[in-house]
Amino acid sequence: MSSERATSGGLPVGPAGPYAPVPYRVRSRTEETADIATLVLAPVDGAVTPSSAPGQFNMLYAFGIGEAAISISGAPDGALVHTVQALGATSRALFAAPPGSCVGVRGPYGNGWPLERAVGRDVVLAAGGLGLPPLRPLLYRLLAERERFGRIEVVYGARTPKSLVFYEEIQRWRARSDLRFQVTVDAAGRDWYGDVGVVTTRLPDARFDPANTVAFVCGPEVMMRFTAKALLERGVPAEAIFLSMERNMKCAVGFCGHCQFGPEFVCRDGPVLPYARIAPYLGVREL
Amino acid sequence: METAGGSSASVLSREAFPRLLEAIRAAGYRIVGPTIRDGAIVYGEIARVEDLPIGWTDRQEAGTYRLERRDDAALFGYNVGPHSWKKYLFPARERLFSATGTADGGFTVQAEPRDEAPLAFLGMRGCELAAVAIQDRVFDGRVPDPGYHARRQACLRIAVECGQAGATCFCTSMGTGPAVRGGSADLILTELLSPERHEFLIRAGSERGAAILAGVPTRPATDEDARAAAARVESAAGAMGRRLDPAGLRDLLLGNPEHPRWQLVAERCLACTNCTLACPTCFCSSSEEVPDLSGAKVERWRRWDSCFNSAFSELHHAPVRKSTSSRYRQWMTHKLASWHDQFDSSGCVGCGRCITWCPVGIDITEEVAAIRATPGASGPARRSP
């Protein structure tokens, strides 16, 4: 049986209310690195997975353990895909969820990347570490409608070659001529032939027209701060820079207060926030 | 006498007050209101009029609270205590759902049944009505919280206008009291008390209120009654123990995140969370998974949390707000500044609870005044809620 999910205030609500996860089955699991796995999920009851916008996230639930906010990392109109790093109890259980097992899903939440802002412009995607999964749905969309955009420059940085995600797909992206995909790592052994250095060291090489560029940035907060600074220095206007923020999240619907960043509720007003709006708060320690 | 809401005011005698309680109960409500427990006026079950703190008052100051005998038998001769109505609308602990493991390794989710008896809140003050209206914007806005929404829709609000102000009160500064405007409650009482009389001016603020009032023996109010009620409220307004200048407060606080005062107040602040728990508008919560012993069934519970807790802002195994000064800044800046961006109102109603119930007597009005005395920059541009 296939049915649409109900919504409340524009947000999807499961049959047992806005807090209740909907059971999904793990269809497949790919280990990206020693502690990061990508899961493909399908609803147990056969209902339609709500469509999502690139940059949105779900609350994933490990039965008996808890919930965590996890970005959607697959194509917006395809199967539900998430990429999880094993950090605490919940994310460890999600990371380890074998094919056939069950996880809970509620969402999608948040606003997503403002794709329309990129039409007719050069596009820079800057990802640090697990910042690439939330940018992948956006990249799929950009490539699906390639002619609507100018140059596409992706800069992806990870700690070591072993911590790179989507390795094979990156090789395919790097082989394309309608996109430039730079990969850099903070540190590497002699078997690494690529670039070494933080994400910002690759930006001067990126080809884009600063005055006519939109930049989408996701990664650790320091990486985003330095990337925004480097983009501003190259002449990208503050209004054209968007960051995907991360804060502690419990409810994802604007009730629990945990995700506040200045006046923003990251779960509801974000996670994607315009740099120009949040710049006054980014520099404040312990905000 | 006509009131702003268009409904006419009546006068209820003290002798007939129990009839009001009967009429509320007959309309299907369980009555909760002020009652004395452990040396404080808290909110609890009101079975009879004698459950109210008759003839008692409270003496409050920064960090202190004491009950004292009055020399009369007033039913509502005190101000607000450590409890607020949020404990009924947004309970300190609430189950959000239950889930049961299935044989194939999956689980099913059971929704929460909603079958609580509707509550009548007896004795809501102006600041408290404003606090509920503020929490309505949090929990009953674009996405309603199902539990809050159900309880809020069902509740009956019986307001009492204050006839006196506490030493930590500043509702006039925040524009929330002591007068109660018609329409903001279902029934509005003003206690008229002098050696000669003990009566209540009573107005209906809604259809529900009017229907209940129709079953209670009253007499029509005279202009004299209305004047006496207005005088009571006016004398309370003139006796506010604290004041806080709200002009430009949003920009002042958002523009001063590095003010040295945050450090000074943190030297006294114990980060005990009392202020956020006592505050009638603070809405923060956490949720946790509670498994039964077999692990086959789990429940998800939500409980009050506070931005003063270190785990509250935890990200990657470390709190974003490590220092007490950053937590106090979050609390006060949220209440008085960023709340405007988020909900188009202040998050403070001037009830004074955070001042009274702070174990070291930190005073929000004093902290604002200190920053106002030596401001730095002005705040970043305001965004729409």
Ligand SMILES: Cc1cc2nc3c(=O)[nH]c(=O)nc-3n(C[C@H](O)[C@H](O)[C@H](O)COP(=O)(O)OP(=O)(O)OC[C@H]3O[C@@H](n4cnc5c(N)ncnc54)[C@H](O)[C@@H]3O)c2cc1C
């Ligand atoms: C918008 C957004 C998108 C995200 N996308 C992804 C993604 O795509 N992939 C991914 O892997 N991660 C993602 N994250 C991070 C993810 O939500 C979790 O933070 C991460 O998985 C760790 O969660 P955990 O519960 O396993 O770990 P923990 O760190 O153990 O727990 C997480 C939270 O539990 C609480 N906690 C931990 N210890 C304590 C304690 N002692 N007392 C009280 N509370 C405690 C804290 O509040 C802590 O932040 C995203 C986060 C956000 C906000």
Ligand code: SF4
């Ligand atoms: S901040 Fe203090 S005075 Fe203001 S509403 Fe909360 S408890 Fe009352």
Ligand code: SF4
């Ligand atoms: S002051 Fe703190 S506890 Fe109260 S609502 Fe704001 S963040 Fe939550």
Ligand code: FES
């Ligand atoms: S995660 Fe609860 S308010 Fe944003």
